[in-house]
Amino acid sequence: MISMDDPTLRFFETNNEPECIKECLKDCYCLAYSYSSQNEEGIRDPSRKNTQGCWFWVTEPYNLKGEGTHNISSRVSESSKESSNNTPSEKPETDSNSASLNQVLAISIVVSTLVLSLFCGISYISYKRLVNRRNNNQNNIEFVPQNTRIDISELLHLDHSKEDDREGVDVPYFELESIIAATNDFSDENRLGQGGFGPVYKGKLPRGQEIAVKRLSSLSGQGLQEFKNEVMVIAKLQHRNLVRLLGYCIKGEEKILLYEYMPNRSLDLFIFDPTLCVSLDWEMRFNIIMGIAKGLNYLHHDSRLRIIHRDLKTSNILLDEDMNPKISDFGLAKIVEGKDMEAITNRVVGTFGYMSPEYALDGLFSIKSDVFSFGVVLLEILSGKRNTGFYQSQKSISLLGHAWSLWIEDKPFELLDQILMKSCNSSEVLKCVMIGLLCVQGDPDDRPTMTNVVMMLGGDMATLPNPKEPAFIPRRDHAISSSSSSSKQDTQTKNMSMITEVAGR
Structure with a gap:
């Protein structure tokens, strides 16, 4: 009211x-x-x-x-009107701020989720790597570079050898457990072959690198000295035509050497196999001959000390994936000090058919002994026939005698493997036959050095001298020759000292 x-x-x-x-x-x-x-x-x-x-x-x-x-209406001031009028316009601004806040919140949630997922992923990968590392602990190679010199010095008794030997060995030491894991406990499936040193196995390192594992056999004629030769000599050698030593292991009776793996294995498997020999055309064989010559020339003339291999043969020439040759097996190698070119030993070791006559009969070896072996290898590569066990006719009992007979009869191309007739270069074939005969001459002084061999292989055949009769051709005066060689040994022994220890370059 x-x-x-x-x-x-x-x-x-x-x-x-x-x-x-x-x-x-x-x-x-x-x-x-x-x-x-x-x-x-x-x-x-x-x-x-x-x-x-x-x-x-x-x-x-x-x-x-x-x-x-x-109904009562109240009067409102202008300021109140403005305030009232502004209220509707502020609502969209509030809605815009709310929308922006929602966007920022959504982006923050997405970024946080991604960061968390990335962190979880990295953590999971790190965990799996740690678990795999622990599970494959036996497969890991344990390098002990700080103890390598001590181990090899003590085990090989370097304190009693020459001063150069005490410098140690720059080759990693492998734990036996890691080698056993790499070769699947030296399984027959991984066995590559058998050498004078012992069986050779294929192995695989944790990172996937394939290796060749040479295991010293208890029945092997080679022992600690040959093992030492391998470690001390080849570890210091660096050449594309020499096999590379990756490491060694000595534990109890086990003596093991690890090399780079050669997928095509050895040269003899190709040239003496009637099926595989087809894959070696003339160009490939000539490159192999040149590679062997360069590797041997490095051993004789380019290393700090002159190294005589003493067991060069086709089975000790390994082939990599590109069929490049690499000289291997330095268990019998010797180093001649200073400017000496030869030495004498009472212990003749090597492979018959590749040994020079002065070494086989008198124990005298030199760089010319390796040249002789190279000549035999060269002639085997050309003919696809082995020097030992070769029976072409009653006139000759060796490949060298057969090659010489064809040479003096002016039939050098009959020595060549028949599968090479279509791919061969006639001038290069004739040059190689001639160089092979020069390398296997009976007198070491008549044989060229490996430096000359490399030059002759890359040069003109017109400058080559005529070869003389090779060694090991049956003659009636063989006994006289052997006797005179023994007398020659007595004379030379007075001027040369025995070298029984070696050191790498």
Whole structure:
């Protein structure tokens, strides 16, 4: 109920509400108004019953009492309007900020997930590597470079050898367990062959590198001295036509050498096999001959000390994946000191058929002994026939005798393997036959050095001297020759010292 006795209330007669609003706005004291189309019971003024009009309040309309419903409109200031008007425009800004926040949150979640996944992946890989390393511990090669010199010095008794030997060995030492794992416990499936030193096995290192493992046999005629030769000599040699020693192992009775693996194995398997020999055309055979000559020339003239191999033969020439030759097996090698070119031994070792006559009969070996062996290998490569066990006719019992017979009969091309006839270079074939015969001459002084051999192989045949008769052709005066050779040995022994220890370059 609105009381008319209230001094804060004013009345204005009008028959429409817009006039009511206009009058309230004109009066600066009007704070609120109420329009009614008739006098209601809530307005207690009998004189204005059924009269239309407005009621103005000059103060806040706080004294409203009674029944009924009255629509009262309040006057609002301009600042309040602006505040009210700004509210709708702030809503989109709030929505934009909310959307940006959601985007940042989503990106943060994605980045965090990726980082966590990456961390988990790296952790898993590291864990697996650690587990594999532990599981394959026996397959890992254990290098002990700080103890290698001590081990080899003690085991090979270097304290009693020459001063050069005490420099030690720059070859890694392998644990026996790692070698056993690499060769699958020296299984027959990994066996590559048998040499004078002992059986040779194929092995595989943890990183996938393939190796050849040479194991000293208890039945081998070679022993600690030959093992020492291999380690001390070949470890110091670096040439593309020499096999590379990767390491060694000595434990109890086991003496093992590890080499780079040659996938095509040895030369003799190719040239003496009726099937495999077809894969060796003339160009390939000539390159093999040249490679062997360069490797041997390095041993004789380019290393710090002159090395005499003493066991050069086709089975000791290994072939890599590109059929490049590499000289191997230095168990019988000797080093001649200073400018010496030869020496004498009471222990003749080697392979018959490749040994020079002065070494086989008198124990005298020199760089010319290796030249003789090279000549035999060269003639075997040309003919595809072995020197030992060769029976062409009753005239000769060796390949050397057969080659010499063809030479003096002017039939050198009959020596050539028939499968080479289509691919051979006739001038190179003739030059190789001639060089082979020059290398196997009976007198060591008549044989060329390996330096000359390399030059002759790459030069003109017109400059080559005529070869003389080779050694080991059956003659009636063989016994006399052997006797005179023994006398020659007695004379030479006075001027030469025995060399029993070796040291690598």
